[in-house]
Amino acid sequence: MGASTPRHHLSSSSLPRSLLAKRIITFALYALVPLALLHYLISLPSPAPQATTSSSPSPPQEPKAVASVKEKAAKRTSAAPRCDYSDGKWVRSAAAAPLYNGTSCGETIKAGQNCEAHGRPDTGYLRWRWRPRGCALPPFDPAEFLRLVRGRHVAFVGDSLARNQCESLVCLLGSAFPARLVRGAGGGDGDGDGDELRKFRRWAFPSHNATVSVFWSPFLVKGTEKAKGGAAGLDHNRLYLDQPDERWAAELPGIDVVVLSAGHWFLHPAMFYDRGEVVGCHHCPEPNRTETGFFGAFRLAVRGALREVVLRGARAAQQKQEKKLAVVTTFSPAHFEGEWDSPTACARTEPYAAGEREMEYMDGEMLRAEAEEAAAAGADARARGAGVTVEALEVTRMAALRADGHPGAYMHPFPFAGGARERVPNDCVHWCLPGPIDTWNEILLQVVKRWVASAP
Secondary structure, three states, rough: OOOOOOOOOOOHOOOOOOHHHHHHHHHHHHHHHHHHHHHHHOOOOOOOOOOOOOOOOOOOOOOOOOOOOHHHHHHHHOOOOOOOOOOEEEEEOOOOOOOOOOOOOOOOOOOOOOOOOOOOOOOOOEEEEEEEEEOOOOOOOOHHHHHHOOOOEEEEEEOOOHHHHHHHHHHHHHHHOOOOEOOOOHHHOOOOOOHHHOOEEEEEEEEOOOOEEEEEEOOOOEEEEHHHHHHHOOOEEEEEEEEEOOOHHHHHHHHOOOEEEEEEHHHHOEEEEHHHHHHHHOOOOOOOOOOOOOOOHHHHHHHHHHHHHHHHHHHHHHOOOOOOOEEEEOOOOOOOOOOOOOOOOOOOOOOOOOOOOOOHHHHHHHHHHHHHHHHHHHHHHHHHOOEEEEEEEOOOHHHHHHHHHOOOOHHHHOOOOOOOOOOOOOOOOOOOOOHHHHHHHHHHHHHHHHHHOOOO
């Protein structure tokens, strides 16, 4: 092939003068036309305003889908902020008057916990409020709680401290809205003061179509209780850690909020079973058995109860039923000092000051087991898409400081009416109503509020 044709680079200096002049005129026209058009548009008169029926124009309506998203976002924004309510201190407050008393709620309160009716002379234990660090804990609002659980069922499951908390909630709600006792919850048949009659009770709040109930289940899982009061029969408890307690588990489809609370019954002599085999014992009542303690059994019982809630919640989620909230109220310590029948076994009139009393090892282990199992169950529920939220209501630390809040000798009416006594029975486990346990339900309100706000 021949040599390639060289490329020529043109410049203005190489053009004839006549051609250069024509190009300059063309460029000028291109520049002037847009300027003229812009001037024309600016000089147009403004359109006349349209008549309106109000002094300010109405904003354009959003599509329904957008409005729904914004409503849900606002709902989440208004949720109670995440707060570590377990970390704080008790502060004296003259404004901390209870919403109810031993007279206004006397029909609900177990007589042995109605300290006012039994003649406890001091009332200072009612004038303390729990103050968390870094956040506020509002006083209990009965209207708000019932609004949040409108059309729902709140059930307390566990031992007598679960019942103690349940009766506190019923009294708090009943201070503003009438409650109607419904007999027969979970097979119970009475409303008297005897323990057997109080183990399964249900209250209806017709104003909000809400229900509050209590289910006796001291081990949370299936168990056989020892004979009561030294009567003939089984002298120890038997716990079947792999089996649910159907007395409450069978009711789960109709329960929206379940509050689990147990612990003190695990301190008694017991045999522990799993799949029909003995897996441990505490204060072993049978010969040739090795002591295992009760911490492991307690953890497995909490795990089993939460597993039952999650699994049955997963089945409900598949059927597109309402979502559930499971709350574990952590262990509430006893406060016996010296002999259980000493007049001063729990005679304090003020809480312990910060640093005055360290948490005992057992109390800390019970708390740790419950908090860890609640966290694990919550993660399992999310992985399964079970529609169950699991929370730990950690009251152990705040409860440990309130040795002043128990009935003590006033578990019986006017124990010192006949003068001083060297020996007197004491209840240093349960709480006076009203009393510190009302704070548990102040926190429960915030937990329920956050749960409702986070629901899709």
